[in-house]
Amino acid sequence: MAIPQNIKDEMKARRRDFHKYPESGWAEFRTTAIAAEILEKIGWKVRFAKDFIDPDEVMGYNVVPQKERTRAISQGADKKTLAKIGAYTGLAATLDTGRKGPVTVFRFDIDCVETEEAHDAEHLPEREGFSSVNPGWMHACGHDGHAAVGLALAEMLMRKKDGLRGKIRLLFQPAEEGVRGGYAMAMAGVADDADYFIAMHLGLGKPTGSVSGGTGGFLCSTKFDADFRGIGAHAGGEPERGKNALLAAAAAAVNMHAISPHSGGATRVNVGVLNAGEGRNVVPPNAHMKIETRGESAELAAYVYAKAKEVIYGAAQMYDVDVSISKQGETITAESDRKLAALIMSAAEGAEGVTLLEEYRSMAGSDDACWLMRRVQEHGGLAAYVGIGASTAAGHHNNRFDFDEEAMPIALEVLLNSATLLNGTGGTPAVLDN
Numbered sequence: 023m024a025i026p027q028n029i030k031d032e033m034k035a036r037r038r039d040f041h042k043y044p045e046s047g048w049a050e051f052r053t054t055a056i057a058a059e060i061l062e063k064i065g066w067k068v069r070f071a072k073d074f075i076d077p078d079e080v081m082g083y084n085v086v087p088q089k090e091r092t093r094a095i096s097q098g099a100d101k102k103t104l105a106k107i108g109a110y111t112g113l114a115a116t117l118d119t120g121r122k123g124p125v126t127v128f129r130f131d132i133d134c135v136e137t138e139e140a141h142d143a144e145h146l147p148e149r150e151g152f153s154s155v156n157p158g159w160m161h162a163c164g165h166d167g168h169a170a171v172g173l174a175l176a177e178m179l180m181r182k183k184d185g186l187r188g189k190i191r192l193l194f195q196p197a198e199e200g201v202r203g204g205y206a207m208a209m210a211g212v213a214d215d216a217d218y219f220i221a222m223h224l225g226l227g228k229p230t231g232s233v234s235g236g237t238g239g240f241l242c243s244t245k246f247d248a249d250f251r252g253i254g255a256h257a258g259g260e261p262e263r264g265k266n267a268l269l270a271a272a273a274a275a276v277n278m279h280a281i282s283p284h285s286g287g288a289t290r291v292n293v294g295v296l297n298a299g300e301g302r303n304v305v306p307p308n309a310h311m312k313i314e315t316r317g318e319s320a321e322l323a324a325y326v327y328a329k330a331k332e333v334i335y336g337a338a339q340m341y342d343v344d345v346s347i348s349k350q351g352e353t354i355t356a357e358s359d360r361k362l363a364a365l366i367m368s369a370a371e372g373a374e375g376v377t378l379l380e381e382y383r384s385m386a387g388s389d390d391a392c393w394l395m396r397r398v399q400e401h402g403g404l405a406a407y408v409g410i411g412a413s414t415a416a417g418h419h420n421n422r423f424d425f426d427e428e429a430m431p432i433a434l435e436v437l438l439n440s441a442t443l444l445n446g447t448g449g450t451p452a453v454l455d456n
Contacts, residue, residue, distance in 0.1 A: 025178070025374075025438075030431050033174040037427065038152040040166035043097045044134030044159040047197030049085045050111040052094035053132045053169060055103040057194050058113055060173050064180050066115040071196065071207075072108030079209040080110070082202040082245065082350035097155075112196035112203060114212045116189055117179055119445070123188025124217035126444045127398070128437060129391055130172035131198035135162040140422045146415065147424055162423040164224040164412065169194065171222070171433045178438050186445045191216070193394075200245050201353035204390025208397040218362060218444050219398040219405040221391035222433060225418060228411030230426045231377035233370040233436055236363025237407040238356070239384030240392050241290065241316040242323035245351035248274065248334050252343040254300065254307035264305025268298035270341035271309035274334045278313065281329045288386065289326040290316035312350075316388055320354065356392035358382065358406040359399070364453050366408055369439035375432045383409060404454075410436065 036056075045053055058068050087109045095101055112132065139145070139153050139160035147153040154160045172192055179190055193212060197203030213219055228234070250271050255264030275293040283289060291313070298309035315330050317323030331347060338345035363381050370376050395405035412429030416422035443451050 025431055025435055029174050029177060033170045033430055033434065034427050036173060037167050037170035037430065040169050041147055041161045042152040042155055044154050044156055044161045044166070046136055046159050047133045047200055047202055048083050048111055049090040050132050050196050051090050051104055051107060052097050052099040054107055054111045054113055054194065055094065055099040057132070057169065057173060058103055058106070059100060061115045061176055064177055066117055066176055066180070066192070069114045070107050071110040071112040074114065074210040074212055075110050075206050076210060079206045080202070081205060081352065082197065082200050110196070112207070113194050115176065115192045115194070117183065118189050119183060119186045121187040121447070123445055125189045125191065125215050126218040126220070126441060127191045127193060127213045127216040128172065128175065129193040129195055129219070129221045129394060130168045131165045131195045131203070132169045133165060133197050133199050133203070134159050135199055135419050137162055137419065137421050145422055145424065160421060162420060163199070163418050164425050165198065167224045167425060167430055168222065171430055171437070174434050175437050178434065179441060182442065185447055187447050188445045190441060190445055198390055200351040201243055201388060201390035202351040204353065204393040208393035213394050213398050214401050216398045216403045219395060219403060220366070220408060220437065220440060221389070221395070222408045222410060222437060223389070224410050224412040224429055224433060225414050225425050226385060226409045226411070228409060230411055230413045230429045231375055231432070232380070232411030233376055233378070233432070234380050234383045234409035235366035235370065235406065236358030236360065236382045237385050237409050238358050238382065239318065239386065240355045241288070241318055241386060241388045242320055242355050243314055243316040243353050243388040244323060244327045244349065245314045246347055246349045248311040248313060248345055248347050250309040250338060250343050250345045252305070252307045252341070255305040257303045257305050261305060264307070265343045266305050266341055267309040267343050268306035270337045270343045270345070271296055271298055271311055273340065274337035275311065277333045277337065278330050281326060281333065284322055284325055287318040287322050289322050291326055291330055318355065353388050353390040354392050354396060356395040356405070359404040361454055362404040362406040365443055365451055366406055366436065366440050368451070368453065369443055370436045373432055373435040373439060375428065378411070408436065
Protein backbone atom coordinates (compact mmCIF):
# COMPACT_ATOMS: atom_id res chain seq x y z
CA MET A 23 0.00 0.00 0.00
CA ALA A 24 1.40 3.37 -1.02
CA ILE A 25 1.69 5.94 1.75
CA PRO A 26 -0.94 8.68 1.13
CA GLN A 27 0.38 12.23 1.04
CA ASN A 28 -1.90 13.30 3.90
CA ILE A 29 -0.32 10.65 6.14
CA LYS A 30 3.15 11.91 5.22
CA ASP A 31 2.14 15.51 5.90
CA GLU A 32 0.54 14.61 9.23
CA MET A 33 3.61 12.62 10.26
CA LYS A 34 5.88 15.59 9.53
CA ALA A 35 3.59 17.94 11.47
CA ARG A 36 3.52 15.62 14.47
CA ARG A 37 7.29 15.27 14.43
CA ARG A 38 7.67 19.04 14.51
CA ASP A 39 5.10 19.33 17.29
CA PHE A 40 6.93 16.75 19.42
CA HIS A 41 10.21 18.51 18.65
CA LYS A 42 8.84 21.83 19.87
CA TYR A 43 7.64 20.30 23.14
CA PRO A 44 10.36 17.79 24.10
CA GLU A 45 10.08 15.85 27.34
CA SER A 46 12.80 14.13 29.32
CA GLY A 47 12.67 10.54 30.54
CA TRP A 48 9.63 9.73 32.74
CA ALA A 49 8.30 13.25 32.08
CA GLU A 50 6.70 12.48 28.68
CA PHE A 51 3.14 13.24 29.84
CA ARG A 52 2.21 15.43 26.86
CA THR A 53 3.67 13.01 24.33
CA THR A 54 1.94 10.04 25.97
CA ALA A 55 -1.39 11.86 26.13
CA ILE A 56 -1.29 12.92 22.48
CA ALA A 57 -0.28 9.42 21.34
CA ALA A 58 -3.07 7.85 23.42
CA GLU A 59 -5.72 10.18 22.00
CA ILE A 60 -4.69 9.44 18.41
CA LEU A 61 -4.49 5.68 18.97
CA GLU A 62 -7.81 5.41 20.77
CA LYS A 63 -9.53 7.56 18.15
CA ILE A 64 -8.51 5.23 15.32
CA GLY A 65 -9.46 2.07 17.23
CA TRP A 66 -6.37 0.72 18.96
CA LYS A 67 -6.70 -0.72 22.47
CA VAL A 68 -4.49 1.38 24.72
CA ARG A 69 -2.92 0.37 28.04
CA PHE A 70 -1.05 3.01 30.02
CA ALA A 71 2.26 2.17 31.67
CA LYS A 72 0.78 2.53 35.16
CA ASP A 73 -1.37 -0.53 34.41
CA PHE A 74 1.55 -2.84 33.77
CA ILE A 75 4.86 -1.38 34.99
CA ASP A 76 6.11 -2.54 38.39
CA PRO A 77 7.42 0.51 40.32
CA ASP A 78 10.17 -1.68 41.79
CA GLU A 79 11.56 -2.20 38.27
CA VAL A 80 11.76 1.53 37.47
CA MET A 81 15.22 3.12 37.33
CA GLY A 82 16.17 6.78 37.34
CA TYR A 83 12.74 8.21 38.18
CA ASN A 84 13.57 11.80 39.10
CA VAL A 85 10.42 13.71 38.13
CA VAL A 86 7.59 15.35 40.04
CA PRO A 87 4.50 14.06 38.19
CA GLN A 88 2.15 16.88 39.15
CA LYS A 89 4.64 19.52 38.02
CA GLU A 90 5.10 17.79 34.66
CA ARG A 91 1.34 17.29 34.21
CA THR A 92 0.80 21.01 34.79
CA ARG A 93 3.45 21.80 32.17
CA ALA A 94 1.91 19.29 29.76
CA ILE A 95 -1.54 20.88 30.12
CA SER A 96 -0.08 24.34 29.47
CA GLN A 97 1.45 22.91 26.27
CA GLY A 98 -1.75 21.41 24.92
CA ALA A 99 -2.25 18.02 26.58
CA ASP A 100 -5.81 16.94 27.34
CA LYS A 101 -6.65 16.94 31.07
CA LYS A 102 -8.91 13.88 30.89
CA THR A 103 -6.28 11.83 29.10
CA LEU A 104 -3.57 12.96 31.51
CA ALA A 105 -5.74 11.77 34.41
CA LYS A 106 -5.57 8.24 32.98
CA ILE A 107 -1.78 8.19 32.76
CA GLY A 108 -0.86 8.08 36.44
CA ALA A 109 2.77 8.48 37.52
CA TYR A 110 4.39 6.52 34.69
CA THR A 111 4.54 7.68 31.09
CA GLY A 112 4.48 5.53 27.96
CA LEU A 113 1.88 3.08 26.71
CA ALA A 114 1.20 -0.15 24.85
CA ALA A 115 -1.39 -0.22 22.07
CA THR A 116 -2.73 -3.42 20.50
CA LEU A 117 -4.52 -4.18 17.26
CA ASP A 118 -6.23 -7.58 17.46
CA THR A 119 -7.35 -8.70 14.00
CA GLY A 120 -9.50 -11.50 15.41
CA ARG A 121 -7.73 -13.98 13.15
CA LYS A 122 -5.20 -16.55 14.32
CA GLY A 123 -1.64 -15.49 13.65
CA PRO A 124 1.61 -14.21 15.12
CA VAL A 125 2.12 -11.43 17.64
CA THR A 126 4.39 -8.69 16.31
CA VAL A 127 5.62 -5.90 18.57
CA PHE A 128 7.12 -2.59 17.43
CA ARG A 129 8.89 -0.29 19.87
CA PHE A 130 9.19 3.52 19.57
CA ASP A 131 11.06 5.59 22.16
CA ILE A 132 9.58 9.01 22.93
CA ASP A 133 11.86 10.94 25.31
CA CYS A 134 14.35 13.70 24.55
CA VAL A 135 17.96 14.49 25.44
CA GLU A 136 18.77 16.82 28.33
CA THR A 137 20.56 19.51 26.35
CA GLU A 138 19.86 23.10 25.34
CA GLU A 139 18.88 23.45 21.69
CA ALA A 140 20.66 25.91 19.41
CA HIS A 141 18.58 29.02 18.76
CA ASP A 142 20.02 30.73 15.70
CA ALA A 143 18.83 31.07 12.13
CA GLU A 144 21.27 28.48 10.82
CA HIS A 145 19.40 25.80 12.78
CA LEU A 146 16.38 24.67 10.75
CA PRO A 147 13.99 24.03 13.70
CA GLU A 148 14.64 27.58 14.89
CA ARG A 149 14.24 28.99 11.40
CA GLU A 150 11.01 27.06 10.80
CA GLY A 151 9.57 27.84 14.24
CA PHE A 152 9.60 24.42 15.93
CA SER A 153 12.72 24.52 18.12
CA SER A 154 12.35 23.49 21.76
CA VAL A 155 10.40 25.76 24.11
CA ASN A 156 11.44 23.69 27.15
CA PRO A 157 14.79 24.92 28.51
CA GLY A 158 17.44 22.22 28.82
CA TRP A 159 15.40 19.68 26.84
CA MET A 160 15.82 18.93 23.15
CA HIS A 161 14.98 16.15 20.72
CA ALA A 162 18.64 15.69 19.78
CA CYS A 163 18.40 12.01 18.88
CA GLY A 164 15.39 11.59 16.60
CA HIS A 165 12.85 10.22 19.07
CA ASP A 166 10.38 12.89 17.93
CA GLY A 167 10.56 11.24 14.52
CA HIS A 168 10.21 7.77 16.04
CA ALA A 169 6.99 8.75 17.83
CA ALA A 170 5.58 10.32 14.66
CA VAL A 171 6.43 7.26 12.58
CA GLY A 172 4.83 5.00 15.18
CA LEU A 173 1.56 6.92 15.05
CA ALA A 174 1.55 6.93 11.25
CA LEU A 175 2.18 3.17 11.31
CA ALA A 176 -0.83 2.74 13.61
CA GLU A 177 -3.03 4.57 11.10
CA MET A 178 -1.76 2.57 8.13
CA LEU A 179 -2.15 -0.77 9.90
CA MET A 180 -5.72 0.05 10.85
CA ARG A 181 -6.43 0.74 7.19
CA LYS A 182 -4.98 -2.68 6.33
CA LYS A 183 -6.67 -4.54 9.19
CA ASP A 184 -8.83 -6.73 6.94
CA GLY A 185 -5.70 -8.11 5.29
CA LEU A 186 -3.90 -8.88 8.55
CA ARG A 187 -3.91 -11.75 11.03
CA GLY A 188 -2.78 -12.15 14.62
CA LYS A 189 -1.97 -9.19 16.84
CA ILE A 190 0.24 -6.16 16.40
CA ARG A 191 1.38 -4.18 19.42
CA LEU A 192 3.04 -0.77 19.48
CA LEU A 193 5.13 0.21 22.50
CA PHE A 194 5.66 3.93 23.02
CA GLN A 195 8.52 3.67 25.48
CA PRO A 196 9.62 6.33 27.96
CA ALA A 197 13.11 7.08 29.24
CA GLU A 198 15.41 5.54 26.64
CA GLU A 199 17.99 8.25 27.25
CA GLY A 200 19.78 7.07 30.35
CA VAL A 201 18.55 3.54 29.52
CA ARG A 202 15.76 3.42 32.09
CA GLY A 203 12.41 2.72 30.46
CA GLY A 204 13.24 -0.36 28.41
CA TYR A 205 14.02 -2.46 31.45
CA ALA A 206 10.76 -1.55 33.18
CA MET A 207 8.75 -2.39 30.06
CA ALA A 208 10.60 -5.65 29.47
CA MET A 209 10.16 -6.79 33.06
CA ALA A 210 6.44 -5.94 32.80
CA GLY A 211 6.10 -8.67 30.18
CA VAL A 212 4.48 -6.52 27.49
CA ALA A 213 6.49 -8.32 24.81
CA ASP A 214 6.66 -11.80 26.35
CA ASP A 215 4.10 -13.16 23.88
CA ALA A 216 5.85 -11.67 20.85
CA ASP A 217 6.76 -13.91 17.96
CA TYR A 218 8.54 -10.94 16.38
CA PHE A 219 9.94 -7.76 17.90
CA ILE A 220 11.22 -4.76 15.92
CA ALA A 221 12.84 -1.57 17.21
CA MET A 222 13.78 1.28 14.89
CA HIS A 223 16.15 4.24 14.96
CA LEU A 224 16.60 7.13 12.54
CA GLY A 225 20.02 8.44 11.59
CA LEU A 226 22.85 6.50 13.26
CA GLY A 227 25.44 8.08 10.98
CA LYS A 228 23.86 6.76 7.78
CA PRO A 229 22.46 8.95 4.98
CA THR A 230 18.83 9.15 3.95
CA GLY A 231 17.93 6.20 1.76
CA SER A 232 19.97 3.58 3.59
CA VAL A 233 18.37 0.80 5.61
CA SER A 234 19.99 -1.72 7.94
CA GLY A 235 17.75 -4.71 8.60
CA GLY A 236 19.50 -5.74 11.79
CA THR A 237 21.88 -4.13 14.27
CA GLY A 238 24.11 -5.64 16.94
CA GLY A 239 27.25 -4.94 18.91
CA PHE A 240 25.42 -2.70 21.36
CA LEU A 241 27.49 -1.70 24.37
CA CYS A 242 26.30 -2.64 27.83
CA SER A 243 25.99 0.52 29.89
CA THR A 244 25.51 1.68 33.46
CA LYS A 245 24.35 5.20 34.32
CA PHE A 246 24.94 6.40 37.88
CA ASP A 247 25.24 9.47 40.08
CA ALA A 248 27.85 10.25 42.71
CA ASP A 249 27.18 12.74 45.52
CA PHE A 250 30.16 14.03 47.51
CA ARG A 251 29.53 15.61 50.91
CA GLY A 252 32.22 17.66 52.63
CA ILE A 253 32.18 20.54 55.09
CA GLY A 254 31.83 24.20 54.17
CA ALA A 255 34.15 26.79 55.66
CA HIS A 256 35.38 30.33 55.14
CA ALA A 257 37.86 30.00 52.30
CA GLY A 258 40.03 32.86 53.59
CA GLY A 259 39.56 32.82 57.36
CA GLU A 260 39.35 29.10 58.20
CA PRO A 261 40.12 26.99 55.12
CA GLU A 262 41.55 24.20 57.31
CA ARG A 263 38.11 23.60 58.80
CA GLY A 264 36.62 22.75 55.41
CA LYS A 265 36.47 19.47 53.52
CA ASN A 266 36.47 20.15 49.80
CA ALA A 267 33.88 18.11 47.92
CA LEU A 268 34.62 19.90 44.65
CA LEU A 269 38.26 18.82 44.64
CA ALA A 270 37.27 15.25 45.44
CA ALA A 271 34.81 15.21 42.53
CA ALA A 272 37.32 16.85 40.18
CA ALA A 273 39.95 14.27 41.09
CA ALA A 274 37.44 11.50 40.51
CA ALA A 275 36.45 12.94 37.12
CA VAL A 276 40.02 13.19 35.86
CA ASN A 277 41.02 9.76 37.09
CA MET A 278 37.90 7.98 35.81
CA HIS A 279 38.87 9.11 32.33
CA ALA A 280 42.25 7.49 32.93
CA ILE A 281 40.86 4.00 33.66
CA SER A 282 42.96 1.48 31.81
CA PRO A 283 41.45 0.00 28.64
CA HIS A 284 40.84 -3.74 28.68
CA SER A 285 42.45 -6.33 26.40
CA GLY A 286 39.08 -8.08 26.15
CA GLY A 287 37.39 -5.33 24.15
CA ALA A 288 36.03 -1.80 24.08
CA THR A 289 35.09 0.15 27.21
CA ARG A 290 33.87 3.70 27.68
CA VAL A 291 33.53 6.15 30.56
CA ASN A 292 32.07 9.65 30.55
CA VAL A 293 31.47 12.22 33.27
CA GLY A 294 28.61 14.15 31.74
CA VAL A 295 27.80 16.53 34.60
CA LEU A 296 29.73 17.92 37.57
CA ASN A 297 28.01 20.53 39.73
CA ALA A 298 29.72 21.68 42.91
CA GLY A 299 30.10 24.42 45.46
CA GLU A 300 28.12 27.36 46.83
CA GLY A 301 30.17 30.54 46.52
CA ARG A 302 33.64 31.79 45.58
CA ASN A 303 34.62 32.32 49.23
CA VAL A 304 33.23 29.03 50.56
CA VAL A 305 35.13 25.74 50.71
CA PRO A 306 32.76 23.60 48.56
CA PRO A 307 30.75 21.29 50.84
CA ASN A 308 28.98 19.38 48.06
CA ALA A 309 29.41 18.05 44.53
CA HIS A 310 27.10 16.07 42.24
CA MET A 311 28.25 14.03 39.26
CA LYS A 312 26.37 12.19 36.50
CA ILE A 313 28.45 9.40 35.00
CA GLU A 314 28.14 6.56 32.53
CA THR A 315 30.29 3.53 31.79
CA ARG A 316 30.04 1.13 28.85
CA GLY A 317 31.54 -2.14 27.70
CA GLU A 318 30.98 -4.41 24.73
CA SER A 319 30.21 -7.38 26.99
CA ALA A 320 28.69 -7.81 30.44
CA GLU A 321 32.15 -8.64 31.81
CA LEU A 322 33.76 -5.53 30.32
CA ALA A 323 30.89 -3.35 31.51
CA ALA A 324 31.30 -4.75 35.02
CA TYR A 325 35.05 -4.10 34.85
CA VAL A 326 34.83 -0.42 33.93
CA TYR A 327 31.92 0.22 36.33
CA ALA A 328 33.86 -1.37 39.22
CA LYS A 329 36.96 0.66 38.37
CA ALA A 330 34.92 3.87 38.24
CA LYS A 331 33.53 3.19 41.70
CA GLU A 332 37.03 2.49 43.02
CA VAL A 333 38.19 5.85 41.69
CA ILE A 334 35.23 7.66 43.25
CA TYR A 335 35.67 6.07 46.65
CA GLY A 336 39.42 6.66 46.48
CA ALA A 337 39.00 10.35 45.69
CA ALA A 338 36.54 10.74 48.56
CA GLN A 339 38.99 9.11 50.95
CA MET A 340 41.86 11.25 49.69
CA TYR A 341 39.94 14.47 50.44
CA ASP A 342 38.28 13.11 53.58
CA VAL A 343 34.72 13.57 52.35
CA ASP A 344 31.74 11.25 52.19
CA VAL A 345 30.31 9.94 48.92
CA SER A 346 27.29 7.92 47.86
CA ILE A 347 26.71 6.25 44.48
CA SER A 348 23.23 5.60 43.07
CA LYS A 349 22.52 3.64 39.88
CA GLN A 350 20.16 5.53 37.56
CA GLY A 351 19.96 3.24 34.53
CA GLU A 352 21.39 0.12 32.96
CA THR A 353 21.21 -1.86 29.76
CA ILE A 354 22.69 -4.97 28.21
CA THR A 355 23.87 -5.97 24.76
CA ALA A 356 21.77 -7.77 22.17
CA GLU A 357 22.00 -9.13 18.63
CA SER A 358 19.42 -8.97 15.87
CA ASP A 359 18.18 -12.29 14.54
CA ARG A 360 19.47 -12.68 10.98
CA LYS A 361 16.23 -14.32 9.73
CA LEU A 362 14.14 -11.35 10.82
CA ALA A 363 16.75 -8.93 9.46
CA ALA A 364 16.53 -10.70 6.09
CA LEU A 365 12.75 -10.30 6.09
CA ILE A 366 13.11 -6.59 6.85
CA MET A 367 15.49 -6.33 3.90
CA SER A 368 12.75 -7.82 1.72
CA ALA A 369 10.34 -5.26 3.14
CA ALA A 370 12.78 -2.44 2.35
CA GLU A 371 13.50 -3.51 -1.24
CA GLY A 372 10.26 -2.10 -2.55
CA ALA A 373 10.13 0.98 -0.36
CA GLU A 374 10.20 4.34 -2.10
CA GLY A 375 13.44 6.26 -1.53
CA VAL A 376 15.58 3.31 -0.43
CA THR A 377 18.95 3.43 -2.21
CA LEU A 378 21.25 1.32 -0.02
CA LEU A 379 20.55 -1.92 1.84
CA GLU A 380 22.69 -3.74 4.40
CA GLU A 381 21.34 -6.72 6.26
CA TYR A 382 23.45 -6.18 9.38
CA ARG A 383 25.60 -3.51 10.97
CA SER A 384 27.37 -3.10 14.28
CA MET A 385 26.76 -0.02 16.41
CA ALA A 386 29.08 1.21 19.15
CA GLY A 387 26.26 2.80 21.12
CA SER A 388 23.75 1.56 23.68
CA ASP A 389 19.97 1.23 23.64
CA ASP A 390 17.60 -0.16 26.24
CA ALA A 391 15.59 -1.84 23.48
CA CYS A 392 18.17 -4.57 24.12
CA TRP A 393 16.23 -5.57 27.26
CA LEU A 394 13.13 -6.13 25.14
CA MET A 395 15.05 -7.88 22.36
CA ARG A 396 16.65 -10.34 24.74
CA ARG A 397 13.39 -10.90 26.62
CA VAL A 398 11.60 -11.80 23.38
CA GLN A 399 14.43 -14.06 22.28
CA GLU A 400 14.47 -15.84 25.64
CA HIS A 401 10.77 -16.56 25.17
CA GLY A 402 11.35 -18.07 21.73
CA GLY A 403 10.67 -15.08 19.50
CA LEU A 404 12.82 -13.25 16.95
CA ALA A 405 14.02 -9.68 17.40
CA ALA A 406 15.66 -7.06 15.18
CA TYR A 407 16.82 -3.47 15.55
CA VAL A 408 16.35 -1.59 12.28
CA GLY A 409 18.51 1.35 11.26
CA ILE A 410 16.81 3.88 8.98
CA GLY A 411 19.42 6.24 7.58
CA ALA A 412 18.71 9.95 7.87
CA SER A 413 21.13 12.68 6.91
CA THR A 414 21.69 14.99 9.89
CA ALA A 415 22.80 18.57 10.44
CA ALA A 416 24.99 17.48 13.34
CA GLY A 417 25.71 14.35 15.31
CA HIS A 418 23.30 12.71 17.73
CA HIS A 419 23.06 14.51 21.10
CA ASN A 420 24.54 17.70 19.61
CA ASN A 421 22.51 20.86 20.19
CA ARG A 422 22.35 21.42 16.42
CA PHE A 423 21.03 17.94 15.67
CA ASP A 424 18.26 17.78 13.09
CA PHE A 425 17.44 14.97 10.68
CA ASP A 426 16.19 14.83 7.12
CA GLU A 427 12.42 14.42 7.42
CA GLU A 428 12.35 12.54 4.10
CA ALA A 429 13.64 9.56 6.08
CA MET A 430 10.34 9.22 7.94
CA PRO A 431 8.24 8.00 4.98
CA ILE A 432 10.99 5.46 4.29
CA ALA A 433 10.85 4.25 7.90
CA LEU A 434 7.07 4.07 7.77
CA GLU A 435 7.00 2.05 4.55
CA VAL A 436 9.71 -0.37 5.73
CA LEU A 437 7.87 -1.04 8.98
CA LEU A 438 4.49 -1.28 7.26
CA ASN A 439 5.87 -3.73 4.70
CA SER A 440 7.47 -5.74 7.51
CA ALA A 441 4.18 -5.94 9.39
CA THR A 442 2.41 -7.00 6.20
CA LEU A 443 4.92 -9.78 5.56
CA LEU A 444 4.76 -11.00 9.16
CA ASN A 445 1.03 -10.62 9.83
CA GLY A 446 -0.43 -10.72 6.36
CA THR A 447 -3.09 -13.34 5.60
CA GLY A 448 -0.74 -15.04 3.15
CA GLY A 449 1.01 -16.96 5.93
CA THR A 450 4.57 -17.20 7.23
CA PRO A 451 7.19 -15.83 4.79
CA ALA A 452 9.59 -18.42 3.35
CA VAL A 453 12.63 -16.59 4.75
CA LEU A 454 11.42 -17.38 8.30
CA ASP A 455 10.74 -21.05 7.50
CA ASN A 456 14.27 -21.77 6.30
